[in-house]
Amino acid sequence: MLSKLQIRTITSLHHKKFRREHGLFIVEGIKSVMEFVHSDYIVQHVFYTAQAAAKFVKIPQNIKSDEISEQELIRISSLKAPQGVLALVSIPSYPALRSNALSGDFTLVLDDIQDPGNLGTIIRTAEWFGFKRVVCSAGTVDTYNPKVVQASMGSLARMEIHYTDIAELIAHTPLPVFGAVLEGMPIYETDFGHEGLIILGNEGSGINAAILPHLKHRVTIPRVGRAESLNVAVSAALFCAELARKRNREGDNSPVSTDL
Amino acid sequence: MLSKLQIRTITSLHHKKFRREHGLFIVEGIKSVMEFVHSDYIVQHVFYTAQAAAKFVKIPQNIKSDEISEQELIRISSLKAPQGVLALVSIPSYPALRSNALSGDFTLVLDDIQDPGNLGTIIRTAEWFGFKRVVCSAGTVDTYNPKVVQASMGSLARMEIHYTDIAELIAHTPLPVFGAVLEGMPIYETDFGHEGLIILGNEGSGINAAILPHLKHRVTIPRVGRAESLNVAVSAALFCAELARKRNREGDNSPVSTDL
Numbered sequence: 001m002l003s004k005l006q007i008r009t010i011t012s013l014h015h016k017k018f019r020r021e022h023g024l025f026i027v028e029g030i031k032s033v034m035e036f037v038h039s040d041y042i043v044q045h046v047f048y049t050a051q052a053a054a055k056f057v058k059i060p061q062n063i064k065s066d067e068i069s070e071q072e073l074i075r076i077s078s079l080k081a082p083q084g085v086l087a088l089v090s091i092p093s094y095p096a097l098r099s100n101a102l103s104g105d106f107t108l109v110l111d112d113i114q115d116p117g118n119l120g121t122i123i124r125t126a127e128w129f130g131f132k133r134v135v136c137s138a139g140t141v142d143t144y145n146p147k148v149v150q151a152s153m154g155s156l157a158r159m160e161i162h163y164t165d166i167a168e169l170i171a172h173t174p175l176p177v178f179g180a181v182l183e184g185m186p187i188y189e190t191d192f193g194h195e196g197l198i199i200l201g202n203e204g205s206g207i208n209a210a211i212l213p214h215l216k217h218r219v220t221i222p223r224v225g226r227a228e229s230l231n232v233a234v235s236a237a238l239f240c241a242e243l244a245r246k247r248n249r250e251g252d253n254s255p256v257s258t259d260l
Numbered sequence: 261m262l263s264k265l266q267i268r269t270i271t272s273l274h275h276k277k278f279r280r281e282h283g284l285f286i287v288e289g290i291k292s293v294m295e296f297v298h299s300d301y302i303v304q305h306v307f308y309t310a311q312a313a314a315k316f317v318k319i320p321q322n323i324k325s326d327e328i329s330e331q332e333l334i335r336i337s338s339l340k341a342p343q344g345v346l347a348l349v350s351i352p353s354y355p356a357l358r359s360n361a362l363s364g365d366f367t368l369v370l371d372d373i374q375d376p377g378n379l380g381t382i383i384r385t386a387e388w389f390g391f392k393r394v395v396c397s398a399g400t401v402d403t404y405n406p407k408v409v410q411a412s413m414g415s416l417a418r419m420e421i422h423y424t425d426i427a428e429l430i431a432h433t434p435l436p437v438f439g440a441v442l443e444g445m446p447i448y449e450t451d452f453g454h455e456g457l458i459i460l461g462n463e464g465s466g467i468n469a470a471i472l473p474h475l476k477h478r479v480t481i482p483r484v485g486r487a488e489s490l491n492v493a494v495s496a497a498l499f500c501a502e503l504a505r506k507r508n509r510e511g512d513n514s515p516v517s518t519d520l
């Protein structure tokens with residue numbers, strides 16, 4: 001049975017302030033919890049209902065785990081429909097991003113993304129397309145928000161998520177900076193080279209005015225119909241797909257040119 | 261001031277059953293409401309706060325409109341943060357889809373999409389890429405659900421959304437049927453021709469088993485990393501983008517080949 005203190009502590013983790021204070025966040029659902037168990041994250045405690053335990057893959061013995069009632073789970077869950085398992089996981093601390101850490105690769109840089117579903121979907125999509133990390137502005141929604149964790153469908157367990165002053169990062173990076181904007185060069189005609197930062201702006205207001213002058217390339221997903229804009233997770237996906245495709249094509253070509 | 265009956269009627273429209281009963285749905289936010297005002301939809305009534313009226317583009321005189329208080333808006337709104345304007349709009353009745361209605365074009369066909377945010381985003385994205393309509397299975401979330409309307413960002417005002425028995429449609433269509441699946445031919449190598457149905461499956465379980473045998477082409481978005489799947493609105497976007505791109509390329513080429 002959960003103590004009052006445990007219930008209070010766990011529900012406090014629905015809020016960013018207390019996540020930071022306790023250094024913990026919530027992961028829910030058997031699949032997601034198992035992805036964190038098998039990742040580099042430190043899972044502190046797993047709570048599960050008897051019903052969930054039946055379908056359960058065994059969790060390692062060194063992880064503390066307790067059976068709780070459905071009613072208890074409902075009290076601590078961040079979901080409307082709790083999924084039988086809830087884990088408390090330690091928030092990792094990454095070393096500060098060094099300016100050369102992003103060389104030789106493409107990195108999504110999120111400028112004040114507000115919607116947790118969007119951030120989670122971007123993390124999931126970025127992993128699908130082989131990206132290693134996502135860099136977020138300090139004003140972007142917290143990646144340990146339960147809705148972000150949920151929408152990332154386990155991908156958060158394997159992706160590095162950094163928060164930093166992106167205006168600073170962009171002003172000093174030696175990498176080419178690409179920004180997703182409504183009026184720019186069509187994405188399919190853009191030469192992305194082999195490395196760079198891809199900036200995606202806020203849902204309502206796009207890329208911050210302070211960052212716009214630093215864009216080396218303003219890139220657009222060509223519009224055919226009348227919709228005014230694309231959802232930011234959709235834009236991110238189209239950039240990820242295009243970069244993965246170009247990378248793959250170059251990968252196909254390089255052995256040939258080496259042979260010559 | 262709103263009567264009790266008005267408040268009860270409007271809040272009942274948060275639920276599908278009462279939307280069908282009244283033949284009405286809710287649109288919120290100045291931008292979205294204006295898109296419906298300037299569409300083929302019949303806007304029955306617009307409610308607005310004094311604060312919103314200040315930033316308001318004038319609504320046509322033949323549309324009934326009333327100023328209400330912030331408190332009244334909060335009572336009838338479907339949003340956590342009401343946006344100053346709420347309109348009641350008539351649900352249109354489309355003629356039943358005839359089998360040849362979808363010829364010569366590509367159409368997204370949604371098989372039991374559950375999440376309103378996903379459906380709204382798919383409608384918005386499809387419009388961006390020049391699609392005219394979306395066909396939904398009877399089990400797909402209602403397109404007049406306030407969260408779908410919201411996520412479509414006004415695109416619902418210009419897109420035709422049909423609900424039909426898609427197993428029936430797919431079994432009898434003369435069009436090629438493409439399905440988004442995890443193990444299929446890479447989307448970039450697929451010859452889509454110039455028309456077809458693109459089937460996107462449910463968030464959790466994918467395309468229905470009853471439909472799978474009718475797929476002429478099983479198409480996959482190539483995965484690079486370890487994420488288990490893509491969000492369905494993301495998959496839909498990647499199909500839309502690819503089809504728009506192929507259509508555009510053919511458009512570019514055809515005058516040349518005609519000249520020859």
